[in-house]
Amino acid sequence: MDITLKANVVTNVNRYINMPTTKVVSLPVSLLSPSEMSDKQLTSQVSKIKRKVKSDASKISSTQRAITSQQKVIDKTDDYLKKQNGYSVRKAAYDAVTKQIDTQESKLANAKNTASKKAIQSKINSLKKSQKAAYADLKKVTSSSGYQKQLTAQSKARTKLKQSKSKLTSLKKLKSKDKDAEKKLKAEQTKRKAAEKKKKQKANLKSIKSKIAEHKKQPLVGQTVIYPADLMSSVVYFFGEVQPTETNTSEITSVGVDNSDPRAGKSTRTSKELSGTYYLFGKSFADCDKKFSNLQKLQRIDTEFIMRGFSNWNHVKISSLAKTVSGLPRENLLELSITFTYVKQARILYNKAKKKTKKKGSTKGSKKKGSSKSKYRSHVVKSGETYWGLARKYKTSVATLTKLNGSWKKTMFPGRKLKIPK
DSSP states (O other): OHHHHHHHHHHHHHHHHTSOOOOOOOOOGGGSOGGGSOHHHHHHHHHHHHHHHHHHHHHHHHHHHHHHHHHHHHHHHHHHHTTSTTHHHHHHHHHHHHHHHHHHHHHHHHOOSHHHHHHHHHHHHHHHHHHHHHHHHHHHHSOSHHHHHHHHHHHHHHHHHHHHHHHHHHHHHHHHHHHHHHHHHHHHHHHHHHHHHHHHHHHHHHHHHHHHHHHTTSTTSOOEEEEETTOSOOOOEEEEEEEEEEEEEEEEEEEOOTTSOOEEEEEEEEEEEEEEEEEEEOSSHHHHHHHHHHHHHHHHTTOOEEEESSSOEEEEEEEEEEEEOSSSOOSSEEEEEEEEEEOOOOOOOOOOOOOOOOOTTOOTTOOOTTTTTOSEEEEEOOTTOOHHHHHHHTTOOHHHHHHHHOOHHHHOSTTOEEEEEO
16 A cells, blocks of 8 residues: 555656646737836837828828818819709708718717617617618609719718718827827936936936045045036046136126115125135046046037036136146146036016007007007016116116016016116
């Protein structure tokens, strides 16, 4: 008994070991959600869905052209057939039945239970018999071969028109569905790109900090460091600085008052700059010159930097860059004259231009009502203008302009109209 049991166990184990392995079947890409796709699959699906949406739009345009063409045939044959006595009355009866059929077919498409569908279908079948009879009656009126030919052409055009309209509805639904799919795929793609960008920025910042820490070990070699603010590159520039000067300039708007000193409102900083002589170090003169060329390129493409050193700024651009030699040229450094400007990216606000509408009854020679008696003139704001400058130009005060138009923060945008006292 024991021997038999052992033999059976061995047989079953061998059978299990020698079983053919089942091949794992992967799901088609079209069945995967955007988050389940690989980057390669996602890129491929975005391209495919874009082509599909474009194809849908092309088919919709083609179907709309077909509908227009068929409608022209119907209108043309209708004009011809109206010449026949009694045609218009019988045609109206035929159209009325056709309209009822269309209404019932629309209800059938939206019906939910079987009983309703059955009842509606019965009505449609009955109406189609009436339509057939109305068409036969119409044919009797148009007995001549010329009229019969026109009626046949119209009937064919109506059939095609109905098919085209049905096709157009289906195509629009398909396009809407494909647009939704495209939106989801693009959203996932954008999400991944943002995550990849964040990952790259994190890695670059780590590399930048490492380079700065390593550089600090070299005493008195480069006190200022700059690197791209978007952190999309790990490049770092180290400078030795001589006589750096930071300058802050503000515009103070003053208001003249009688028998007293002028009063000032809020001052606005107009510029913040750092300039001086900087030494750019490298392994050789060629290396220094290469770094200088790269700096020139970054200046040209309007790169924003983060600066650490004599001044610590998070938003800085190079407004002026020049290389010079004040003493003996050296093989491992370049002497540069640089001006850095502190500046944040601005969001420019523009007023929408209002369309000029001509009032009814107005003529070229007529004057605008009340224009001669008006106490104010209008001024369209241009870039760079201030209340103070306008007050001087129109011989008024900043206080008056503020009272008439509101705070300059809300009004001084290019294209905005201001009230100015005459």
